[in-house]
Amino acid sequence: xxxxxxxxxxxxxxxxxxxxCGGSSSGSNxxxxxxxxxxxxxxxxxxxxxxxxxxxxxxxxxxVVKADTAGxxxxxxxxxxxxxxxxxxxxxxxxxxxxxxxxxxESHALDKTIVQLQVQ
Amino acid sequence: xxxxYSPLAHGIGGRQDLPVPLETxxxxxxxxxxxxxxxxxxxxxxxxxxxxxxPVSPVRERPVPRVERLVDSTAWRVGLRxxxxxxxxxxVMVGVFGQDLEINPIFGIFYVWWWxxxxxxxxxxxxxxxxxxxxxxxxxxxxxxxxxDRGLYEYDEKRFGYWPAAIGLLAFAWMxxxxxxxxxxxxxxxxxxxxxxxxxxxxxxxxxxxxxxADPFEVYSSxxxxxxVWGRNAAGRLVVRSPLTNxxxxxxxxxGLVAVVSVLFGTIVFDSFRDSIPxxxxxxNNGFITSHSxxxxxxxxxxxxxxxxxxxxxxxxxxxLTGVGDDLDRRxxxxxxxxxxxxxxxxxxxxxxxxxxxxxxxxTLQQVSDPFSNGGNWFGxxxxxxxxxFAYHPTLLADLKVLSVVIGHVLGVISxxxxxxxxxxxxxxxxxxxxxxVTMVGFTVGGLYLLFAA
Numbered sequence: 001x002x003x004x005x006x007x008x009x010x011x012x013x014x015x016x017x018x019x020x021c022g023g024s025s026s027g028s029n030x031x032x033x034x035x036x037x038x039x040x041x042x043x044x045x046x047x048x049x050x051x052x053x054x055x056x057x058x059x060x061x062x063x064v065v066k067a068d069t070a071g072x073x074x075x076x077x078x079x080x081x082x083x084x085x086x087x088x089x090x091x092x093x094x095x096x097x098x099x100x101x102x103x104x105x106e107s108h109a110l111d112k113t114i115v116q117l118q119v120q
Numbered sequence: 121x122x123x124x125y126s127p128l129a130h131g132i133g134g135r136q137d138l139p140v141p142l143e144t145x146x147x148x149x150x151x152x153x154x155x156x157x158x159x160x161x162x163x164x165x166x167x168x169x170x171x172x173x174x175p176v177s178p179v180r181e182r183p184v185p186r187v188e189r190l191v192d193s194t195a196w197r198v199g200l201r202x203x204x205x206x207x208x209x210x211x212v213m214v215g216v217f218g219q220d221l222e223i224n225p226i227f228g229i230f231y232v233w234w235w236x237x238x239x240x241x242x243x244x245x246x247x248x249x250x251x252x253x254x255x256x257x258x259x260x261x262x263x264x265x266x267x268x269d270r271g272l273y274e275y276d277e278k279r280f281g282y283w284p285a286a287i288g289l290l291a292f293a294w295m296x297x298x299x300x301x302x303x304x305x306x307x308x309x310x311x312x313x314x315x316x317x318x319x320x321x322x323x324x325x326x327x328x329x330x331x332x333x334a335d336p337f338e339v340y341s342s343x344x345x346x347x348x349v350w351g352r353n354a355a356g357r358l359v360v361r362s363p364l365t366n367x368x369x370x371x372x373x374x375x376g377l378v379a380v381v382s383v384l385f386g387t388i389v390f391d392s393f394r395d396s397i398p399x400x401x402x403x404x405n406n407g408f409i410t411s412h413s414x415x416x417x418x419x420x421x422x423x424x425x426x427x428x429x430x431x432x433x434x435x436x437x438x439x440x441l442t443g444v445g446d447d448l449d450r451r452x453x454x455x456x457x458x459x460x461x462x463x464x465x466x467x468x469x470x471x472x473x474x475x476x477x478x479x480x481x482x483x484t485l486q487q488v489s490d491p492f493s494n495g496g497n498w499f500g501x502x503x504x505x506x507x508x509x510f511a512y513h514p515t516l517l518a519d520l521k522v523l524s525v526v527i528g529h530v531l532g533v534i535s536x537x538x539x540x541x542x543x544x545x546x547x548x549x550x551x552x553x554x555x556x557x558v559t560m561v562g563f564t565v566g567g568l569y570l571l572f573a574a
Binding site for chain 2: 116
């Protein structure tokens with residue numbers, strides 16, 4: 001039993017060490033270029049349709065929405081954002097995100113996830 | 121106001137954890153795999169060493185008479201029941217008189233404090249819900265008025281066991297994960313009302329044993345509490361044991377245990393899976409699903425049932441694929457070995473809800489100060505600044521999540537190993553463990569994959 005515990009401790013220690021090496025790549029890169037995401041609504045479909053987009057912490061995000069009818073996009077950050085767009089092309093400044101995390105961007109009318117912003 | 125606000129997703133405002141880095145997930149999966157085979161090799165060695173029956177190691181535990189005197193005192197018990205009743209009264213108040221707004225604290229109380237908070241409290245303090253359960257307290261009150269402590273019938277534990285609780289847990293998961301209007305006051309209030317009514321009627325019909333078997337929250341809490349350090353020995357004395365000893369000595373095979381464990385694990389896995397890109401792509405791009413308005417909801421409902429069924433299926437196959445002697449029915453094996461999955465489930469639950477509990481718990485603490493959404497500050501917590509510690513330390517969060525999954529797996533494997541030795545005939549002791557081991561590695565690696573992918 002004691003030997004087993006020793007082996008486990010060694011393995012877990014190793015796991016922690018390796019994990020520590022893996023995740024430390026973020027430097028001091030704030031607000032470089034604005035991330036532009038093109039969104040197209042047509043009827044009951046939307047593109048992109050459940051894609052994941054990498055965004056840096058503090059980077060500005062802009063949606064360029066082409067739509068056949070007006071509607072609303074929900075950004076599930078904290079606090080949540082509700083963004084209106086018109087028929088035709090609308091440019092929306094979403095702003096930047098201060099906290100790392102996964103943020104869903106949805107159309108509630110279509111009940112679809114458009115993109116997930118992976119902020120890190 | 122109407123449909124302007126979104127369902128309370130996991131994480132406040134819908135912001136969710138970043139995925140666990142791939143390297144971390146792989147290291148953890150490899151660790152889980154190695155540990156599993158080290159434990160198996162341990163059997164081989166002990167098996168070869170002698171032909172004598174495996175010695176049963178004495179239970180190592182320490183009585184704690186002082187704590188026992190405290191927790192068994194009437195004042196303590198009444199105190200806890202009072203806490204439970206105050207929480208209950210507050211919840212009823214905001215449920216009935218509160219506004220149908222996102223900031224009504226009932227949502228946080230229901231989805232975060234009650235459902236998620238149950239786990240850390242039970243892990244640290246033992247069977248917490250049993251101690252404060254307002255339905256038990258009200259039932260006891262009715263019994264005092266009736267002048268009779270027993271139910272009308274005996275609860276048939278052998279036949280029904282935990283099955284009612286498994287159904288209750290599935291009903292909660294459906295509310296949380298599938299029902300589209302789960303962040304509206306009406307449905308949450310209705311769910312709670314049905315729960316309380318079912319519990320009070322059940323308590324009158326079948327007595328207090330009903331709660332230990334049919335209250336989904338009590339069954340969940342008491343199951344997780346087996347991994348706490350608190351236990352009672354055969355003489356009923358309060359003792360402190362290692363979590364593994366506690367699990368092995370107190371959790372007896374019980375009808376419906378496989379169902380409860382499968383529902384818990386299956387629904388939480390579904391919760392992770394439904395946010396993953398493959399699932400989104402499938403449900404949003406599939407021609408059939410997108411062209412029928414009823415289809416997305418139906419697919420979600422189906423998935424909620426399929427995940428627990430798949431977990432149960434894998435587990436039953438994994439336990440039954442072994443040689444058995446004449447005196448052992450193969451179909452008894454899943455229920456005999458089911459307790460060993462409890463740590464795996466608990467480890468995954470902790471990983472899944474860690475940051476949600478931290479942030480959602482604080483947000484709820486903030487909201488309870490304003491029960492009627494009119495700017496009140498009853499408890500002085502309305503202006504509490506939420507601490508987003510885990511959001512700013514994603515690497516630490518990822519490591520803690522993976523660590524809790526691996527610890528759960530290690531405890532599960534050791535526990536299943538001990539149980540297999542006790543249950544399986546010597547001839548099949550080693551080979552018989554392999555299918556179960558493969559299943560458990562599958563559960564753990566699947567969980568790690570979802571932490572990475574979702």
